[in-house]
Amino acid sequence: MKLRTDSRKFRAMSRRELLKLTPVLALGAFAIPKLQGPLLKAGLGFSDWASKELFRSGHLAMTFADSELTPFNKFPINDYDVDDPEVDFDRWTLTVTGAVQKPGDYKLAQIQSLPRFRQNTRHVCVEGWDVIGRFGGARLSDFLQAIGADLSARFVYVECADDYYESLDMATALHPQTLLCYEMYDQPLTREHGAPLRLNIATKVGYKQAKYLTDLKVTSVLEKVGYWEDQGYSGFYGL
Amino acid sequence: MATRTIAIENVKTREVSAAVYEHPFLVRLCHWVNAVSLFVMVGSGLQIFRAFPSFGAKIPQKDLLDWPKSLAIGGWLGGALQWHLTFMWIYMGTGLLYLGYQLFSGNYKQVLFVRRDLPGVWPMVRHYFFFGPKPQTKEAYNPLQKHAYTSAIVLGVLSVLTGIAIWKPVQFSWLGWMMGGFHLARLWHFLIMWAMLAFVFGHLVMVVLHGWDNFVSMLTGWKKDPEYDSE
Numbered sequence: 001m002k003l004r005t006d007s008r009k010f011r012a013m014s015r016r017e018l019l020k021l022t023p024v025l026a027l028g029a030f031a032i033p034k035l036q037g038p039l040l041k042a043g044l045g046f047s048d049w050a051s052k053e054l055f056r057s058g059h060l061a062m063t064f065a066d067s068e069l070t071p072f073n074k075f076p077i078n079d080y081d082v083d084d085p086e087v088d089f090d091r092w093t094l095t096v097t098g099a100v101q102k103p104g105d106y107k108l109a110q111i112q113s114l115p116r117f118r119q120n121t122r123h124v125c126v127e128g129w130d131v132i133g134r135f136g137g138a139r140l141s142d143f144l145q146a147i148g149a150d151l152s153a154r155f156v157y158v159e160c161a162d163d164y165y166e167s168l169d170m171a172t173a174l175h176p177q178t179l180l181c182y183e184m185y186d187q188p189l190t191r192e193h194g195a196p197l198r199l200n201i202a203t204k205v206g207y208k209q210a211k212y213l214t215d216l217k218v219t220s221v222l223e224k225v226g227y228w229e230d231q232g233y234s235g236f237y238g239l
Numbered sequence: 240m241a242t243r244t245i246a247i248e249n250v251k252t253r254e255v256s257a258a259v260y261e262h263p264f265l266v267r268l269c270h271w272v273n274a275v276s277l278f279v280m281v282g283s284g285l286q287i288f289r290a291f292p293s294f295g296a297k298i299p300q301k302d303l304l305d306w307p308k309s310l311a312i313g314g315w316l317g318g319a320l321q322w323h324l325t326f327m328w329i330y331m332g333t334g335l336l337y338l339g340y341q342l343f344s345g346n347y348k349q350v351l352f353v354r355r356d357l358p359g360v361w362p363m364v365r366h367y368f369f370f371g372p373k374p375q376t377k378e379a380y381n382p383l384q385k386h387a388y389t390s391a392i393v394l395g396v397l398s399v400l401t402g403i404a405i406w407k408p409v410q411f412s413w414l415g416w417m418m419g420g421f422h423l424a425r426l427w428h429f430l431i432m433w434a435m436l437a438f439v440f441g442h443l444v445m446v447v448l449h450g451w452d453n454f455v456s457m458l459t460g461w462k463k464d465p466e467y468d469s470e
Contacts, residue, residue, distance in 0.1 A: 003245045010247045010258065014459040020264055021458065024271045027329075030279075040318075045324025054410045061409045122421065124408060127316065127350040128291035129300075130421055203409050232317040234324065239409040 022198055029216035051170065055238050064120040070131035072185045077192045078125065078206065079229060081235050084191045085161040085212050092196055093134040097225040098157075098217035101148025112180035114138035114146065118186070119177060123209070124239055126228075135200040136183030141174045143220070147168055154220040158199065166199070166226045168208065172238065177202035180213075206238040259465045261379050263282050269337040270457060273395075276330040276371055277439070280398075282312030286319030294426045325401065334395055345404060349379055352389035356382035360454060377466075391438045394431055401428035419453075 005013070029035045077083060080148040093105035144151065156173040159165045172178060182189050191196040194211025201209055207228045229235045230234035243260035261271075285306050292302045313319025341347035359382030365371030367383070374381065380388065404414040404424035418424040446454055456462035 003243070005245055005247055007247050010245070010461070012459055014455075017264070017267075017459040017461065021267060021271060024268065024275070026392060027272065027275045040325050041320040042259065042319065043328065044321050046328060047324040051407075056410065059410065062412050070296075074296065076297045124421070125291070125297075126320070128287065129293075129297040131297065194454045201369060228317070232321060239407060 013046060015026075021197060027151075044232075048234055051234075051236045051238045054167075054172075055171060055203070057171055057175060058153055061121050061239070064122070064132045066120065066134070068132055069120055069134055069185070070078065075123075075131055075184070075193075076125070076129070076132055079162065079192075080164060082162055087161045087191075087212055087214075089196055092214075094197060094213060095215045096147050096217070097166055097179035097215070098219045099150035099153045100218050103147075106147075107180065111138050111197065112182060113144060114142045116175075116183075117179060118183070119179070119200075121177065121200075121203065122207055125206040126233065126237070134185045135181045136186065137179035137197075137200060139176060140178045140180050140199075141176065144173065147218075149218045155218075155222055157217045157222060158210050158213050158220055159215035159217075160210050161214050163214070164210055164227050166208055166210040167203070167222050167224075167225060167235075168199075168227075168228070169236065172201060172203055175201070199205045205234075205236055205239060207233065208237060244465075247463075249275055256464055258463045259379070260460050261349075261384065261462045261465075262460045263340075263344065264460065265336065265340045266346065266461045267278045269333045269340075272329065272333045273337070276326045276333065277313060277435070279326040280330055281349060281436065282310075283319040283322035283326070284432060285328070285430075286311035286313040287316060287323060288429065290316040292430070310324060327399075331399055335397065338392075350385055350388040350392070351387040352382070355384050359383070360386060379462075387441065388439060391435065391442075394435045398428065398435060401425075425444075 003189075021101050031040055089108075093107055094111065115138065116136055117139055118134065120132060120134050122130055123133050124130045127195050140156070144156070151170065151174065154169065154170055155166070155167045157165070157167045168178070179199050179200040181194075182196060184190070184193055189198060194213075197213045198211040199209045199213065224230055225235045226233070245260070246255050246260050247253050247258055278387045286308070288309060289306055289308065291297070291300075292304060292306060293300055295301050307452065308314075311319065313322050341350070359374065359376075362371065363381050363383035366373050376382075380445040400414060401418060401424050403411050404418055405421065405428055408415050408421045408424075415424050418427055452463045
């Protein structure tokens with residue numbers, strides 16, 4: 001049986017149905033300049049929170065056969081100002097501070113005396129390209145044990161000879177595929193790839209893998225997150 | 240399928256016309272939220288693409304196309320990622336709400352393209368593109384429409400899955416593996432966007448051709464003077 005109404009009632013009914021859609025207008029807040037920044041920051045923050053939840057400490061990134069490696073000369077060199085900050089290798093040390101039992105200046109030989117791990121892993125750039133590289137070095141987790149780091153601290157923060165800086169959440173810092181990397185393709189790290197020491201993190205995007213490390217701090221409070229992060233990139237960016 | 244048909248008597252002329260409640264509230268809500276988020280996802284996605292407009296190697300880099308910045312959202316890669324990573328939650332949220340509602344309400348029968356719709360596709364194509372006679376239908380959507388909407392829903396799901404494969408290639412490595420690797424997942428994500436844009440283009444052309452009453456039905460739910468008999 002058909003329902004019946006008159007045109008006036010039908011118009012009122014249609015209007016009510018239309019008004020029910022007004023919540024859609026809330027999206028217009030993104031078009032208001034004053035609200036846009038905070039809203040996008042909140043969105044990125046939510047995204048980073050979800051990323052943190054999705055991260056699994058025991059889950060390893062895929063590794064590849066030597067035959068699948070991107071040739072060394074086709075491994076891109078990205079830096080934010082100089083290819084070579086002219087680090088004096090003879091005098092270089094990694095200065096360790098923060099929540100650790102043994103702060104101080106660590107020589108490369110001390111880091112190299114820790115068990116060496118080599119991995120063929122994918123390096124993903126935030127720009128969209130990816131390569132498969134061979135990286136070698138000490139596990140950051142072994143180094144953190146060696147310096148007596150407080151593993152309940154939230155972050156590992158690093159500074160670099162080219163004034164770049166980065167931070168890592170502790171869960172990622174302790175991941176077995178997070179290396180203090182001093183080798184690429186079984187050769188000592190070259191200057192343009194961050195000699196003498198860089199980060200290699202198979203579970204993070206490229207910009208987190210800082211080169212030319214000079215300082216390492218274990219801390220629960222970050223004054224700065226990272227060079228790119230402080231300009232608006234994701235702070236966590238786990239792959 | 241219970242379609243609500245109503246007879247409307249004009250208060251002045253006493254003429255009686257019909258209207259059908261075609262689009263439930265949640266479908267309309269999801270439609271318009273999705274329209275906004277799809278716009279933002281495509282716009283910011285194209286700005287992200289500009290950072291490496293290629294699907295080959297980084298060295299040497301061969302660019303596929305130079306997409307103009309003025310037709311993208313975010314201004315730079317970091318800004319575009321903020322838009323993309325914010326609206327992807329809205330996009331996925333409305334997608335899940337829509338799919339859940341359609342499934343549990345049974346309303347999916349209105350849009351889901353099934354085998355018995357197959358014979359009706361060609362007559363409809365002939366009508367739209369080759370000036371054939373207009374086939375009669377008893378449903379809100381004709382077979383070709385159902386095909387288009389079902390495809391759009393599938394594309395929506397695929398856009399999310401390929402997106403996750405790019406965003407989390409380690410945690411969801413199985414997704415990337417299913418798509419032939421990270422590298423190809425990025426290409427699928429890009430191609431699915433174009434397929435979606437092709438749908439949107441066709442959809443908008445149809446909206447214009449079918450006039451005001453048809454457009455209003457996606458706002459109020461009620462379609463006046465339906466071209467089909469649902470009783």
